[in-house]
Amino acid sequence: MIDFKPADEETLLLKETAERFVADHYELALRNVMLTASAGRRPARWAEMADLGWLAAPVGEDAGGLGLTPKQVVPFLSVLGAGLVLEPIGPVAMHCAPTLARALSSTRAEAVLASVLSGESIELIAAGPAGAPVKAGREGDDIVLTGTIPLVIGGAQASVFWIVADCEGVPFLVPVPAEKVWVEEFPLIDGQSAAKVSLQGARCSAADAVTDCEEALAYGNDLAMVGKLAELTGLIDRLYRKTLDYMKLREQFGRPLGRFQVVQHRMADMFIKREEAQSMVDMAAEAMTGEDVALRSKLVAAAQVKIYDNARAVLRDAVQLHGGMGVTDELPVGHMVKRMLMLTQLDGGRQAALGKFRKAA
Amino acid sequence: MTDLLNSAEDQAFRQEIRDFVSAELHPETRAKVSRGAPMTRDDFARWQESLHAKGWVAPAWPKEHGGPGWTARERIVADEELFRLHTPPLPGFGLKMIGPILIQFGSPEQQQRFLPRILSGEDWWCQGFSEPGAGSDLASLKTKAERTEGGWLVSGSKTWTTYAQYANWIFCLVRTDPEVKKQEGISMMLIDMSLPGVSRRPIRLMDGTEEVNEIFLDQVFVPDDLVVGEINKGWTYAKALLEHERFGIGGIGRSKHLLQRVREAAQSTGRADDPEIANALDTLEIDVMAIEATTLRLLAAVEAGVKIGAETSLLKIRGTEIQQALTELMLDIAGPAALPTRDSVGVQEPFENAMYQFLNWRKLSIYGGSNEIQRSILATQVLGLK
Ligand SMILES: Cc1cc2nc3c(=O)[nH]c(=O)nc-3n(C[C@H](O)[C@H](O)[C@H](O)COP(=O)(O)OP(=O)(O)OC[C@H]3O[C@@H](n4cnc5c(N)ncnc54)[C@H](O)[C@@H]3O)c2cc1C
Numbered sequence: 234m235i236d237f238k239p240a241d242e243e244t245l246l247l248k249e250t251a252e253r254f255v256a257d258h259y260e261l262a263l264r265n266v267m268l269t270a271s272a273g274r275r276p277a278r279w280a281e282m283a284d285l286g287w288l289a290a291p292v293g294e295d296a297g298g299l300g301l302t303p304k305q306v307v308p309f310l311s312v313l314g315a316g317l318v319l320e321p322i323g324p325v326a327m328h329c330a331p332t333l334a335r336a337l338s339s340t341r342a343e344a345v346l347a348s349v350l351s352g353e354s355i356e357l358i359a360a361g362p363a364g365a366p367v368k369a370g371r372e373g374d375d376i377v378l379t380g381t382i383p384l385v386i387g388g389a390q391a392s393v394f395w396i397v398a399d400c401e402g403v404p405f406l407v408p409v410p411a412e413k414v415w416v417e418e419f420p421l422i423d424g425q426s427a428a429k430v431s432l433q434g435a436r437c438s439a440a441d442a443v444t445d446c447e448e449a450l451a452y453g454n455d456l457a458m459v460g461k462l463a464e465l466t467g468l469i470d471r472l473y474r475k476t477l478d479y480m481k482l483r484e485q486f487g488r489p490l491g492r493f494q495v496v497q498h499r500m501a502d503m504f505i506k507r508e509e510a511q512s513m514v515d516m517a518a519e520a521m522t523g524e525d526v527a528l529r530s531k532l533v534a535a536a537q538v539k540i541y542d543n544a545r546a547v548l549r550d551a552v553q554l555h556g557g558m559g560v561t562d563e564l565p566v567g568h569m570v571k572r573m574l575m576l577t578q579l580d581g582g583r584q585a586a587l588g589k590f591r592k593a594a
Numbered sequence: 595m596t597d598l599l600n601s602a603e604d605q606a607f608r609q610e611i612r613d614f615v616s617a618e619l620h621p622e623t624r625a626k627v628s629r630g631a632p633m634t635r636d637d638f639a640r641w642q643e644s645l646h647a648k649g650w651v652a653p654a655w656p657k658e659h660g661g662p663g664w665t666a667r668e669r670i671v672a673d674e675e676l677f678r679l680h681t682p683p684l685p686g687f688g689l690k691m692i693g694p695i696l697i698q699f700g701s702p703e704q705q706q707r708f709l710p711r712i713l714s715g716e717d718w719w720c721q722g723f724s725e726p727g728a729g730s731d732l733a734s735l736k737t738k739a740e741r742t743e744g745g746w747l748v749s750g751s752k753t754w755t756t757y758a759q760y761a762n763w764i765f766c767l768v769r770t771d772p773e774v775k776k777q778e779g780i781s782m783m784l785i786d787m788s789l790p791g792v793s794r795r796p797i798r799l800m801d802g803t804e805e806v807n808e809i810f811l812d813q814v815f816v817p818d819d820l821v822v823g824e825i826n827k828g829w830t831y832a833k834a835l836l837e838h839e840r841f842g843i844g845g846i847g848r849s850k851h852l853l854q855r856v857r858e859a860a861q862s863t864g865r866a867d868d869p870e871i872a873n874a875l876d877t878l879e880i881d882v883m884a885i886e887a888t889t890l891r892l893l894a895a896v897e898a899g900v901k902i903g904a905e906t907s908l909l910k911i912r913g914t915e916i917q918q919a920l921t922e923l924m925l926d927i928a929g930p931a932a933l934p935t936r937d938s939v940g941v942q943e944p945f946e947n948a949m950y951q952f953l954n955w956r957k958l959s960i961y962g963g964s965n966e967i968q969r970s971i972l973a974t975q976v977l978g979l980k
Pocket residue numbers: 483485486490493495496553554555556557558560720721722723724726728729730731753754755756757806957960961962963964965966967
């Protein structure tokens with residue numbers, strides 16, 4: 234049973250904090266300054282994010298987290314996504330930390346996560362394209378990793394990569410300190426920092442490898458996806474509202490654009506798309522707590538397809554209805570569009586999502 | 595890709611163009627165009643020189659003014675072939691906009707002074723129509739020209755002015771009579787951009803380029819001999835400007851070029867046999883064919899003496915929709931490979947420009963009369979829904 238109850242107190246509080254954070258630190262002009270500032274440094278507000286408990290939100294209390302449900306974290310992540318924050322909150326809080334909390338033994342999880350959740354150490358899950366494991370070889374007690382991971386968000390700021398690897402068909406997770414690999418930073422289209430990670434024969438001790446982690450990896454991938462869908466939903470909502478405001482404000486032919494029926498219908502469609510996105514992300518978040526893994530994956534994939542489609546449609550119309558203003562870098566619109574494109578492209582787009590939907594029993 | 599224009603003469607003409615391009619096009623420019631990279635002024639200027647030397651730079655101009663004397667059909671073939679061979683599409687502000695307007699409405703002195711320099715590329719023109727408050731409703735423009743000894747003093751601001759940073763001349767619509775119906779108080783003037791009172795602010799677009807600008811005009815003096823045609827007839831000339839290229843606005847050559855690039859990208863990454871990608875590519879190829887067939891049918895009607903009016907709006911609407919769909923398909927094929935910024939170490943070929951092209955080409959359905967406005971034109975002027 235998927236429950237669609239409205240958000241509780243705790244959820245709203247977290248959301249309000251996020252709104253304040255965005256208002257204080259992510260005004261467009263300030264953000265532009267951050268984008269042009271020197272690369273490679275620590276994410277600007279990481280410590281603050283850790284203090285607010287954001288990095289620990291969806292991690293179980295036994296592993297040192299806050300133990301919030303996915304549904305409770307969706308609204309605040311939506312705000313951060315719509316607010317265009319640049320710190321790799323999703324990759325850490327929604328992907329790496331919860332995956333490790335499930336994959337590691339409880340003592341190891343607690344030890345490892347302590348510095349991650351406190352913000353001291355930025356650790357990331359890194360896999361090959363489409364989440365495929367990286368090839369690994371065995372030499373005595375060592376594991377040798379080869380190949381290149383083309384795109385890891387936040388990679389240049391990470392101190393440890395948890396590499397998803399595969400040795401003779403057995404998948405495992407192994408931590409590699411950033412010093413052991415070759416990390417090249419580059420900006421993504423939306424301004425976030427990413428890195429290309431060349432493993433170049435990095436060695437690690439087989440004793441550090443975590444096997445039997447498939448369930449945790451699958452859970453972590455689904456949860457990370459819910460995080461990205463939350464961001465997308467927040468962006469769809471904000472873009473819809475911005476466009477709606479503009480249609481009331483901008484006048485041509487002696488009246489506000491919103492008085493033209495064509496525009497009204499386009500806005501009504503955008504509203505429908507926003508509502509659908511909101512429902513689907515709630516559904517996916519709820520599915521995360523269910524026992525039925527196949528159903529969980531299917532519902533997350535379904536939300537992914539729908540929200541990708543709606544994001545594309547909304548961004549197309551939002552740009553179009555803003556006219557020339559929509560294609561500039563001077564309004565938040567253009568920046569939101571790029572963030573949405575980044576989020577929808579990252580995991581291979583709608584076709585990959587449909588494939589996942591079909592595969593889930 | 596199937597060419598609909600493939601008679602023996604078409605084939606021979608295509609061959610002539612191929613020979614010319616292979617001798618003249620700079621390999622560096624060719625490589626850039628084939629990858630969808632942005633053009634510099636030099637890329638354009640170099641190619642314009644070659645076309646000009648050959649007499650092909652202004653396909654639609656009459657022979658006596660320096661055009662090649664091509665038929666409408668030959669122009670389509672040439673456009674298609676030049677795109678296919680990865681030549682840079684020259685900006686049309688001089689060659690396709692003010693040039694034809696001066697040929698039609700300019701004084702002999704204006705023609706002698708400006709036309710040769712447009713052909714050679716010595717002058718670079720930009721278009722000063724849109725204003726912050728006058729986009730779709732262009733006729734409400736406010737830049738005003740006030741009468742002074744021997745000419746006019748022009749003040750106001752223009753915006754979205756493409757390539758103004760390269761231009762030394764701007765043709766502007768300005769209000770010369772605020773008292774009459776708004777379309778009837780507009781004139782067209784030619785303004786030297788080096789004059790005092792002309793200033794420019796670049797506008798950064800979301801793809802990071804600075805191809806458009808704001809232009810501020812503060813008491814700029816325009817002598818009477820730089821007014822185009824008659825005072826207060828500017829709206830008529832502006833409409834005529836759009837008429838000149840109306841059978842070319844489907845952008846068939848441009849669509850085919852992108853289709854070819856998307857196909858190659860699919861092939862080189864092993865995605866061409868993926869049934870979804872293959873279906874999408876074929877569907878878009880057929881869409882282009884439908885626009886080409888429609889263009890040819892409308893042209894044939896014109897040749898047979900039928901009057902074709904605002905019907906050509908459909909070419910703009912569908913042409914730009916197809917081109918935008920192609921940029922989206924490129925993104926679908928690229929997946930995360932479209933995300934690294936170009937020129938960064940993260941680049942994944944052949945997708946380094948895929949995102950930029952998607953972002954940049956959103957403009958196609960906005961400028962030159964947005965697709966909403968074009969649909970209104972079809973509905974009112976062709977369908978009679980008023
Ligand atoms: C990249 C770029 C380059 C350009 N280059 C030039 C140039 O070189 N020179 C120049 O003069 N101009 C140029 N333009 C300006 C262009 O012509 C205008 O952007 C265009 O006319 C739309 O005006 P606007 O941007 O003010 O949008 P608006 O007119 O404000 O329209 C906003 C949205 O509302 C829609 N809309 C408006 N009216 C209606 C209606 N009645 N019914 C339904 N929908 C409606 C529009 O279609 C659009 O989607 C350029 C624009 C761009 C984006």
